[in-house]
Amino acid sequence: MPSTEDELLEAIARELAVRDERVVVGVGDDAAVVRPGEGDLVLTVDALVEGTHLPRGELPSPVDLGHRAIAVAASDVAAMGASPRLALAALTLCPSAQAGWILQLVGAMRDACAGLGAVLVGGNLARGAELSLAVTVVGGVAPGGAVLRSGARPGDVVVVTGELGSAAAGRRLLAAGGPLDEADRLAVQRALRPRARVLEGRALAAAGATAMIDVSDGFALDLARLCRASGVGARVRTADLPAGQRARPDEVLGGGEDYELLATLPPPAVPTARDEVAALGTALTCVGEIVAGAGVIAVDAEGGAAPLPPVGWDHLA
DSSP states (O other): OOOSHHHHHHHHHHHTOOOOTTEEEOBTBSSOEEOOOSSOEEEEEEEEEBTTTBOTTOOOOHHHHHHHHHHHHHHHHHTTTEEEEEEEEEEEEOTTOOHHHHHHHHHHHHHHHHHTTOEEEEEEEEEOSSOEEEEEEEEEEOTTOOOOGGGOOTTOEEEEESOBSHHHHHHHHHHHOSOOOHHHHHHHHHHHSOOOOHHHHHHHHHHTOSEEEEESSOHHHHHHHHHHHHTOEEEEEGGGSOBOTTOOHHHHHHOOOOOEEEEEEOGGGHHHHHHHHHTTTOOEEEEEEEESSSEEEEEOTTSOEEEOOOOSOOTTO
16 A cells, blocks of 8 residues: 555556547646647536535545546536546545545546546645545537527526436435435435536537536526526426425525536427437426526416525535
C-alpha cells in the first residue's frame, strides 16, 4: 500500500493508465495533453463538499462518491445536449482518508467516466480539514450546437425525464435510519448514485429541444431559472409531475439532486422526443407549457392556478 504522496500518485497513474486517441499525455506529468476533436466544447466544474453535500465527520463509500462526483458534473454537460469526453478531479483529503480508500475512489471515477464514454486524465491531491471533490468535465457538442437555457419560446411544451423527488426522499430515509423496503432502497440509490442523462440529453437536442437545464437544485427553482434566461413564463400541471414512489410533494418540487433533464420542445417535436427517450429506458413526461410573460404558474388537478415559488437549494441562502 502506498505510504508517500509520490507512491500514491504512481499507484493512481497505474489505476488510470489508458490507451485512448484523445489522450496524448495522461496522469503522471504536470498536466494532461489531449486532442479535443472536432466541433465546439462545453466545460463545467462541480464540487461535493463535506458538510454540504456529504455527511460531516463520516467518510462516505469511495465507490458511491466516485460515481456521484462524475455524474453531477456530467449532468451539466448532458443539459447542453453534449457528450462527456474528458474529466479532471481535484480531491481535498480529510485526515481519515487513507491510500486504499483513495484508490477505490479513483477507480470508481475512472469506471464512471468509462460508462459515459469519457476519460479521467488527471487532477490534484491535497490535505485539508474536510473532504471535498471537485470534478471538471469537458464535453463535445453535437453538430446542431449546444442547447442553452435561453431558447424557450411561448407555445413550447415543458418536459422532464425520469422522476422527481427520489433523491431527496432517499436522503430523508438515510437520515431517519431503520429498515428499508425495496422502494426505499431505490430512493436511497438515487441519492447515493445519481445518473447523468447524457443519452437522453442528446436525444432531446436531436429532436429539437429549444432550451434545457438539469434538475440539480429542485424542479421549481430550475424551471424558474430557465424561464428567466429565456424571458418567458410557464404554466405547470403539478398533478402531472412524475413523482418518485417515496417522494413527498415538497421533495418533488424542490428536493433537488435528481439530475433529471428539464427541457422545452415545439409541440410537433414531442412525439419523436418521447419515443427516442423511451428507447433509452427513460420516461419523458409533458408537465406544462411555456407562455409569454414571466414567472411560473402551478395548475392543480381541479384547475386552480397560483404562482409557483422557486423553491429549491440555494448555497447562499
